[in-house]
Amino acid sequence: MNELIVPNLSSQWGALLPYLIVAVGGLLVMVVDSFVRTLKKDHLSYLTMFILICVVIVQIVGRRTDGDLLGGMMITGDFTRFFNYLFAGIGVMTTIFATGLYDREGRYRPEFYPLLLFSILGMMILVAANDLLTIFLGLETMSLATYILVGGVRGNIRSSEAGFKYLILGGFSSAFLLMGMALIYGFAGGTGFADIAHAMKTQNPDVLIVGLGSALMLVGFGFKVAMVPFHMWTPDVYDGAPTYVTGFMATAIKAAAFAILVRFVILMQPQLAFAWYPVLVALTILTMSFGNLVALAQSNIKRMLAWSSVAHAGYLLLGVVTLISPSVGGSDMMMRSQEIGESAGAAILFYLVGYALMNLAAFGIINVMNHKSGEDAVDINRYAGLSRRQPLAAATLGIALLSLAGIPPFVGFMAKFYLFSAVVRAGLIPLAVIGVINSLISVYYYLRVLVVMYMKEPEDTSYHGTELVSVVTSGVLALLVIWLGVMPDAFHRAALVIFRQIHF
Amino acid sequence: MESHATESLLRWIVLVPLLAAAVGGLLNRRLPKQVAGLLACGAVGVSFALSVTVFLRLTRMPAAERFVSDTMGTWIGFGNLQIDLGFTMDPLSGVMALVVTGVGFLIHIYSLGYMAHDEGFGRFFAYMNLFIFAMMTLVLGENMLMLFVGWEGVGLCSYLLIAFWFNDEANAAAGKKAFIVNRIGDFGFLLGIFLIGTTLLPHLAEGEGLFSFRTLQHHAGIMAPVATAICLLLFLGATGKSAQIPLYIWLPDAMAGPTPVSALIHAATMVTAGVYMVARMNFLFVLSPTAMGVVAAVGVVTAIFAATIALTQNDIKKVLAYSTVSQLGYMMLACGVGAFGIAIFHVMTHAFFKALLFLGSGSVIHAMSNEKDMRVMGGLKKKLPITFWTFLIGTLALAGIFPFAGFFSKDEILWKTFSSELGGVLPWALGFLAAGLTAFYMMRLVVLTFFGENRASAEVKSHIHESPATMTMPLVILAVLSLVGGWIGWPHFMGGGAWFEQWLAPVFSSGHGAAAHGAAVHGAAAGEAVHDTMMEWILAGASLAWGLIGLGVGYFVYMKKISIATSLRNLGGGVPYKILLNKYYVDEAYEGTFIRPGYLLSKNVLWKIVDAGLIDGLLVNGSALVVAITGSVLRLFQNGMVRFYAWSFTIGVTVFVLYLSFSG
């Protein structure tokens, strides 16, 4: 496949348009920011949202030219469109939350908007990657923008520290990822997924090279999804970042990282499933348990949600494990195993969306809470009596947390249901049991917030939030959490169809 | 259909008092006292009249077919379990119905006067009516479960009425004690029912009521293998209700209730329910000589045991209460030796004279401004003449003096005990001894109360007066019954026809038939074919003489030579007296062995240690704590140091890589 094919760009414009819109849009926002000097920068937020909505519209109305793009560097299809919708949606929500905060504080971060768009662009590319190089570029685009989003709040040492920790450890993990890529390139003789797949089929994979390479890449992705023991940045960064960025990271970055992780393990699965499987299982169990156990001990709501995001990464890894479990990969029960794989994959997609909804709803509320000093509203105890002061905000946060705990009729339950049913279907009942024990532990710390909000009386120092738009937005998300919790089928079926596309 | 009319009357015997109780209870204080009283007495009167009507109908039937029933439909119907809501009357229940409603009616009338000034007048009569309802359900119930409804119902009413003056904690405690002790008996009773049911259920024909007495009687043979167990379990129930050893302890305490209650419930009717039940189930009891032996033994021991306690009691009602326990022992003895008919006969005569005695004592207490201690009474003979004379008649009847009612029944019991092969000389001797003691303590009671000088305070003395007519009239009627009531059982050897026994014979003979059928034992009562008339005469004479001696000694000691009583009291260092006065310390023993340890165990071990400590503390909160501590410890890894994070990262990678290289 080394012959140079001049890409016929004209036929690919349609598929490339969403990426171009975001890329150009990001630049446009920067330009507009520089030239239109007003004190009130909320036009930037409208522009950003407009751009993101354009992505959605273009994807809906545009022609579907699925397949390889740019000479096999990227691939598009329902799968990528699905994630693009998700990223755009998260982007819009994050923009609303961020702008709400700026409006209230009267202090703007004009660089936020383009960075957000670039980060989203990176994710979109990452998800569409069909080449190690594209993975790298997408990942770094996403990460670099995010480093600044996290650490770029001027005058806020916590933000700087979080940004630096994220960056330095992110760079460290990138090195491992890259080394892995290099080794795999060395084995396959090309960086395209097609090359790798071809090499895996035709050559006898050298365990040292391929195994080490894929292991290092897994470590790189593991860092992004916050897999134990590569998770340690998560609480600190989630804590130090501005809340709206935390929400963005917890949802969008996690989704993007899992998207590429899923594609990657599928790519590497046939030969390596057996080699990786035990380690991955162990790390999955560790991730779930570690996240939940430490979350129990938190009194800072952002850190708690950070640890909870570690735990949720564990649940999602459970899906990944199922995807490559011996009963699925390369076994003789091909028909059945494909079904199991699909159900696991669809469950992961569903989970990501559900997780994004509930987490955004939660962070949306936390974002608007404030008190006199202007710091983030992180102390759980100061949510006391929120249900009396702001019933809508409390109800929204409550629904989000119950959903995260996996209580029906919220989407969190359905997501877990799909996931665990795939796990059980693959015969991994011990894992499912560990999973449910974990979700049991998690109930306690989610409930604690509810206790504070609903069962304690408000005090003078209690938080209070006034941003109606943000609250209502979160409320709408909460309604979606309920809706998808009650009527998940249509969406799940879509996820199933979408996942089939990447199951090559 | 002639019997059809009778049938529907049957339910009204039971329901009329219930309706009256409901009306009286709901309206309670809104009803004027006269109306409430009239309603209650009228209801029982109607019930009595109806009972008489049905009873007369029974008498007109051929002896073998004396049976009417009234079914109100299915009560519990599930699968092949069929239990009807129905009432029946046969000669046995007919007699009981008459006694209950008749004596009950008289006591209601009496209560009109006795309770006239009580603020709980309406409530009292509602409870009393409710009691009549429950008792009639017990007596007329078509099956064991209906009987059990009545059984528990009378227990409830007893509880409510003992605790009637709940202002005093002791009364309330006594009521509770009565209910709970009875429940212990019911425990056995229920298990007996279960055993019967399980044994019988597979053999039942379509539509046959499982616990119906007719069914049971019909299938008694099937139950022969487990008859002993069934009978002992049922008898446990009977010991509770009829205050036999070991469950008699509640009855003396029950005297805390108003005196008419003591008369009606704790002397005349409810406490005989156990005897009635044993008699009712005679066809089973005769299948098991063991059970019969136990019944007889418990009966006679209770008789003598309670009589000894009665010797020393100073509370007029307590004496009568122990006397009741003792007399119930006689009844059980009669059942135990197979003389069910005589047992019921004694139930009836005892109802007359013991009700009379209680009402008489009530009259005394009424006169003495609610004083119950005999030591401050005395000399009431003149002031309460009607009470005195009727009381004396009751005493003579209880002491078994010819020709009073008690003579006939008690003498028959002793004779049957002596002559039956289930009895013998030893039980007879014990019963005989108890009879003498009875005469003695009753005379003691009469002397202390009515003779000599009045020892009450002047304040009380000035208020002593004879009771109103509503109270004395029942006394007179009961006195008459105590005199003539026994004559219907005038025995053969004295030229009578033992009509009472004959009347009941159909009920009990079928039991013997079943016994023969079940080939278990030789029917006990049927065994005494030969009447040793001579022996009967001798024994009757002896017991009469013995009774007279008892009375005489009692009169002599307490009237003439009180010093003898004092020296008796000091006999053996006063220890025997103290033991008797404290009722053999049985209550204390129960308290020490069951109640206190049970309470302490529950509180300190089960609740504090097992529940709060072990389960909740260790397992529940403990596991939660372990999880929380694990979280807090793991948290320490998150120390904020980038280099430590990098270390953890590196170690992770290393492990990953090492694993791959070794596994590959």
Added chain:
Amino acid sequence: MSLITDHILTWVTFLPLLGSVLLWTIVRRDSHARIFALVVALADFVLSLHLWFHFDSSRGDDQFVEKVAWLFNGQISYHMGMDGISLVLVMLTTFLGPLVILSTWKAITDRVPEFMAFLLFLQAAMLGTFFARDMLLFYVFWEVMLIPMYFIIGMWGGQRRIYAAVKFFIFTMVGSVFMLVGILYLYFQAGSMNLFDFLEVALGHEAQLWLFAAFFLAFAIKVPVFPLHTWLPDAHVEAPTAGSVVLAAVLLKMGIYGMLRFAMPLFPDGVAFFAPAISILAVIGIIYGALVAMVQPDVKKLVAYSSVSHLGFVVLGLFSLTPLGVAGGIFTMIAHGLSTGALFLLVGVIYERRHTRQISEFGGLAHEMPVFATFFMITTLASVGLPGMAGFIGEFMILFGTFGSETLAHAKLMTILATTGVVLGAIYMLWMYQRVFFGKLANEKNKGLPDLSLREIAVLLPIVIFMFWLGVRPGLILDKVEASVATVLAPLNGGPILTDDPGHHALRAEPEPGQDHPVFIVRDTENQ
């Protein structure tokens, strides 16, 4: 009208939910909320009467079935149905609904619309649980139930309400998550979440044991079976009156219902294996609950432990595996619902007046509150199983059924031990009654307490009437459940099991030779 009657189960279930939503959103005034909630609950009761009167007692299968595909191409469906067992429990729920709301008229003054909304929400979830015939649907309702109860305890409860609420939530979750895994496992065996498909799955012996354990744990916690009961006293003591009433009267019945509907028919081997142990736990629960109840200083806690004891009877009846014992269990559920519900209402009455529930604070109340004392007495007697009242019938049937059970090991001994519970029941209840109502009115604070108001009487009277009615005419319940009990027990006896096909009984296919087929193994009793 047919719009309603065709989907009657949906209407009955979701009408309260609709009311709940409206209370959250539109009806925000306290006084309006009360009346609105009462009207909704009454309407729901009226709707459920339709079920009562149109139910065909001769059939043991589901009626009024509704089935709409939900997930996985209809493998999981919105499948509602109702047999006799569901019917009586549903009627209990809808009957108590309005009464509970009425009882909160004065007791709840804070955040009334929310309280009413939670109550109605809870009712919807409970009804759904009784109707659901799809395991996932059941599980969803089962879990959803926790939310409103959690808030009811936590927001309107007493001093330690938060501890109690969280404990309640987590405790229940502990069991149900394992059940979820079991459900998922079964789902892939059966290829559907339909209960009737589950019934046809041929499970291996060991699988049955594990699955039974998972299911039983979930239900046993809810019942609660000793030693999983410690959440109950806390929840009861801390919950507001209405919460306690619903908790005791209906919520605890969920556990029994679950055992009866799911755990037992699905895993006959599991039942056979565990029944002896469970019956021992049940008996321990009966005696232990009674003994611990006896020494409680708090009336509500006493009643809570009495529930442990009473429900021990029910579990024992269930695992006697006799139709009589099972029907007795169902009957006791209703009777216990009425009597314990009424007890909690009564305790609530006195708590409203005195703000304490310590027995030592009372004494002699019968002087001041004769009507209250009367109601309390009647309820006490109903609770101790006085013949002629509802409690007796159930206890009698349970004990009788257990006594005659041929499958349960040591059935006779179990019954004898259990019957001591009847004695102990009388002890703790009457002792409590004596201490609260009898004696002198010693405590000054109790002087001049107002007797029951008309509203309070209106709440209690219907319950009391039913206590008597059911005691005299138990056929009211028994007739409805007889056929259903036979159906539910059929798999345990290798009899015909019910298929999805409404109104159609089908024999289970003969097992193929060599196939591991669940056959109920009759455990040898000692002398065999």
Added chain:
Amino acid sequence: MEITLTHYLLLAMTVFLTGMVGFVVRRNAIVMLMCVELMLSSVNIVFAAYSRFHANADGHVFVLMNFAVAAAEAAIGLAILVEIFRRRRTVNVDDLKALME
């Protein structure tokens, strides 16, 4: 001695491990950034070697991109570090303890 692919790889690994060890043992943030750069450079060696080995340009392209990204990363890192230094007057990462449990 002929220089084979293996030698390049061994060199790269040595450099990589040097960077890794340096990263975890040094406290100076700037040194740590440099260590990351070192690790990235070692990756470049691998890519270049393999590119040569496979005789295609994929690896070289990667190396180019890597330069760009590494530079960007260093720039952002230094920028944030400057901000931190302004406030804290230190670049010792062990002093970054505002965020911890």
